[in-house]
Amino acid sequence: MAIVFEKTKGLTDKPTHYCPGCTHGIIHRLVAEAMVELGVLENAIGVAPVGCSVLAYDYFNCDMHQAAHGRAPAVATGIKRVHPNNFVFTYQGDGDLASIGAAEIVHAAHRGEKFSTIFVNNAIYGMTGGQMAPTTLIGQKATTAPYGRDEATTGKPIRMSELLATIDGAVFVERVAVNTPANIRKAKKAILECFKVQLEGKGFGIVEVLSTCPTNWGITPVEAMKWLENNMIPYYPLGNFRKPGEVE
Amino acid sequence: MTKVLMKGNEAVGAAAIAAGCRYFFGYPITPQNEIPEYMSRELGKVGGVFVQAESEVAAINMVYGAAGSGARVMTSSSSPGIALKQEGISYIAGAELPCVIVDMMRGGPGLGSIQPAQGDYFLATRGGGNGDYRMIVLAPADVQELVDLVIEGFDLADIYRTPVMILGDGMIGQMMEPVEFKTEANKELPEKDWATVGTGGKRKPNVINSLYLQAEDLENHNIKLQAKFAKIRENEKRVEKYNIENADIVLTAYGTTSRIAKTAISKLEKEGYKVGLIRPISLYPFPNEAYEEINEDAKGVLTIEMSSGQMIDDVRLSLNGKLPTYFYGRTGGMVPSPEEIVNKVKEILGGDK
Numbered sequence: 001m002a003i004v005f006e007k008t009k010g011l012t013d014k015p016t017h018y019c020p021g022c023t024h025g026i027i028h029r030l031v032a033e034a035m036v037e038l039g040v041l042e043n044a045i046g047v048a049p050v051g052c053s054v055l056a057y058d059y060f061n062c063d064m065h066q067a068a069h070g071r072a073p074a075v076a077t078g079i080k081r082v083h084p085n086n087f088v089f090t091y092q093g094d095g096d097l098a099s100i101g102a103a104e105i106v107h108a109a110h111r112g113e114k115f116s117t118i119f120v121n122n123a124i125y126g127m128t129g130g131q132m133a134p135t136t137l138i139g140q141k142a143t144t145a146p147y148g149r150d151e152a153t154t155g156k157p158i159r160m161s162e163l164l165a166t167i168d169g170a171v172f173v174e175r176v177a178v179n180t181p182a183n184i185r186k187a188k189k190a191i192l193e194c195f196k197v198q199l200e201g202k203g204f205g206i207v208e209v210l211s212t213c214p215t216n217w218g219i220t221p222v223e224a225m226k227w228l229e230n231n232m233i234p235y236y237p238l239g240n241f242r243k244p245g246e247v248e
Numbered sequence: 249m250t251k252v253l254m255k256g257n258e259a260v261g262a263a264a265i266a267a268g269c270r271y272f273f274g275y276p277i278t279p280q281n282e283i284p285e286y287m288s289r290e291l292g293k294v295g296g297v298f299v300q301a302e303s304e305v306a307a308i309n310m311v312y313g314a315a316g317s318g319a320r321v322m323t324s325s326s327s328p329g330i331a332l333k334q335e336g337i338s339y340i341a342g343a344e345l346p347c348v349i350v351d352m353m354r355g356g357p358g359l360g361s362i363q364p365a366q367g368d369y370f371l372a373t374r375g376g377g378n379g380d381y382r383m384i385v386l387a388p389a390d391v392q393e394l395v396d397l398v399i400e401g402f403d404l405a406d407i408y409r410t411p412v413m414i415l416g417d418g419m420i421g422q423m424m425e426p427v428e429f430k431t432e433a434n435k436e437l438p439e440k441d442w443a444t445v446g447t448g449g450k451r452k453p454n455v456i457n458s459l460y461l462q463a464e465d466l467e468n469h470n471i472k473l474q475a476k477f478a479k480i481r482e483n484e485k486r487v488e489k490y491n492i493e494n495a496d497i498v499l500t501a502y503g504t505t506s507r508i509a510k511t512a513i514s515k516l517e518k519e520g521y522k523v524g525l526i527r528p529i530s531l532y533p534f535p536n537e538a539y540e541e542i543n544e545d546a547k548g549v550l551t552i553e554m555s556s557g558q559m560i561d562d563v564r565l566s567l568n569g570k571l572p573t574y575f576y577g578r579t580g581g582m583v584p585s586p587e588e589i590v591n592k593v594k595e596i597l598g599g600d601k
C-alpha cells in the first residue's frame with residue numbers, strides 16, 4: 001500500500017500539550033516538515049520561547065534551547081555566531097516577540113542575523129490565560145481588557161511584519177495563516193522559502209503565522225478558524241513583504 | 249614570558265583571548281568600555297566574534313546561546329548593566345552553562361556615578377537573579393591577579409558548568425600595571441557533550457533548559473545544583489591572610505580596597521600596632537574558615553568596603569559572634585584613604601598597642 005501521509009521525522013513522538021483545535025500543532029508540523037525537506041534537521045538548533053510553545057524543545061526533533069521571555073532572537077544570535085553553518089530558528093508567540101522581546105527581534109533583524117523566526121500571532125497571551133497582547137484587536141476581549149481593547153488607552157494592534165519589513169537586514173518577511181488547507185499550503189511554502197534564505201546566507205527571515213487560540217478566545221475551534229478569517233486577516237493582511245532581491 | 253604594561257580593562261580582554269575565549273557580547277557602559285573596545289579590535293584577528301548587543305539583557309542572552317552551543321564566551325559591564333543581566337544569569341545558572349561575566353563596579357544605586365564602588369557585593373554573591381542559585385565570584389586586587397582570575401575563571405566555569413563573575417571596580421579597570429599571561433596548556437576539562445551543535449543524526453537532541461514543570465523534578469534539579477555549590481565551597485575558596493595569629497586587630501577587605509588597607513597596615517606597624525589582614529579573593533565561596541584562625545585575644549575585625557557594608561554580613565557569619573566587628577566604608581565613588589583607616593583602627597584600639 002502506498003503511504004500518502006506520514007508523521008514527519010522532524011517531530012518527536014511526544015504528545016503535545018496544546019488545547020484541542022489550537023493551531024500551534026499545525027505550525028510545528030510545517031516547521032518540522034520544512035527542516036526535513038531541506039535536509040537540515042540534523043544540524044538544526046532551535047530556540048523555544050516563553051508562551052504556550054515553551055515545550056517546543058520536547059517536540060522538535062533537533063537540538064534546542066529554551067529562552068527567556070522574548071529573548072529568543074538574542075539566544076539565536078549567540079548560537080548562530082558560534083555555529084554559522086548550522087540551521088538556527090526561533091519559534092515565538094506574539095507576546096514574546098511583539099511585546100517583551102520587541103527590542104531583541106528588531107535588532108536581530110537590524111544586524112541581519114542569519115537565522116529564521118517563526119512568529120505565531122494569536123492576538124492573545126495564551127499561556128498566562130488570555131491577557132491582552134500588543135496584537136489583540138480593537139474591541140477584542142482579553143482578561144486585562146475585559147470590556148474589549150480600547151484604542152484610546154492601549155493604542156492600535158502592532159503589525160510586526162510591516163514594521164520588520166522596513167529594516168534592511170530582514171531579507172524575508174511574509175505573513176501567512178493556517179485557518180484553511182489552502183492557507184496551510186501557502187504557509188508551508190513561505191516557511192520553506194524563509195529557511196532557504198538562511199541556508200543561502202542572505203540574512204534574517206521571518207514568517208508571521210496567524211494562529212488560533214480557541215481556549216482564550218472563548219469559542220470553538222471551528223469558530224476560531226472563522227474568527228481568524230473574519231477579524232485577523234482584514235487587519236493583518238496576508239502576503240509577502242520582503243524577499244531577497246528587493247533589498248536595495 | 250615578558251611582562252607588558254596594560255590597563256586593567258584591556259588586560260581582561262587579553263586574558264580572555266589567551267584563555268581561548270572567542271565570543272564576546274556586550275553593551276557600552278563606563279567604566280568598562282575598554283573591554284568591549286578591546287574585544288571589537290582583537291577578537292576578529294583570532295577568528296572570534298564580537299557583537300555589540302542592543303542592551304545588556306540581549307548581551308547576556310547571547311551569552312546563554314553561545315555558552316549552550318559549547319563556546320568559551322564572556323560579557324562585561326558595570327553595575328547598572330549587571331543589574332539588567334540578572335535575568336540571563338539566572339537562566340545560565342539554571343541551565344548550568346559556563347561563561348565569564350565581568351563587573352567593573354561603579355557607584356549606585358540607580359544611575360549612581362561612574363567612579364569606583366563595591367555596592368554590587370550582595371547582587372554578585374547572593375545570586376542577583378530569581379531563584380536559588382549562586383555563582384563563583386572572584387575579586388582581584390591588582391591587574392596581574394585580574395588576568396590570572398579571568399583565565400582561571402574560564403576553567404572553573406567549564407569544570408562546574410556555572411557562570412563565573414569577576415568582580416572588580418572602576419579603579420582596577422582603569423589602572424595600568426605590568427602583567428604576564430600564564431595559561432596552563434592541555435588542562436583536562438570535562439567534555440561538552442551536552443552542547444547544542446546539531447544532532448548529526450547520531451544522538452538524541454540536546455536541550456539547553458531551566459524549565460521543570462513538575463515540582464518534584466525542579467526540586468531534584470535544585471538539590472543537584474546545591475550539591476554543586478557545596479562542592480564549590482569545599483574546593484574553591486581563595487584567600488590571602490597576613491599576620492592574623494598575632495594581631496590586635498584584623499582588617500578585612502577585598503579588591504582594590506584591600507590595597508588601601510595594606511598601606512594603612514604599614515603605617516600602623518611603623519607606630520607599633522599589630523594589625524592583620526584577611527583578603528577574600530573568592531567572595532563566593534566566601535573563605536569563612538580564615539576568620540576562625542584569628543587570634544582569640546584580638547580586639548575585633550574591621551571590615552572596609554566601598555559600600556555601606558555588604559561583605560561585613562559574611563564576616564559576621566564567619567566570626568559567629570567570636571569577636572566584635574567594626575565597619576568603615578565610603579560610598580558613591582569616594583575611596584577610603586589609608587589615613588581614614590589608620591584613624592578608625594586607633595579609635596577602636598583606644599591607644600592600646
Ligand SMILES: Cc1ncc(C[n+]2csc(CCOP(=O)(O)OP(=O)(O)O)c2C)c(N)n1
Nearest residue numbers: 050051052069093094095096124125126127
Ligand atoms: C519575564 C517573564 N514575564 C512574564 C512571564 C509570564 N508569561 C508566560 S507566557 C506569557 C505570554 C506568552 O504569550 P505569547 O507570546 O503570545 O504566546 P502564546 O502563549 O499566546 O502562544 C507570559 C506573559 C514570564 N514567564 N517571564
Ligand code: SF4
Nearest residue numbers: 018019022052126213
Ligand atoms: S491556550 Fe490557546 S494558544 Fe495555548 S495551547 Fe491553548 S489554544 Fe493554543
Ligand SMILES: [Mg+2]
Nearest residue numbers: 093094124126
Ligand atoms: Mg499569543
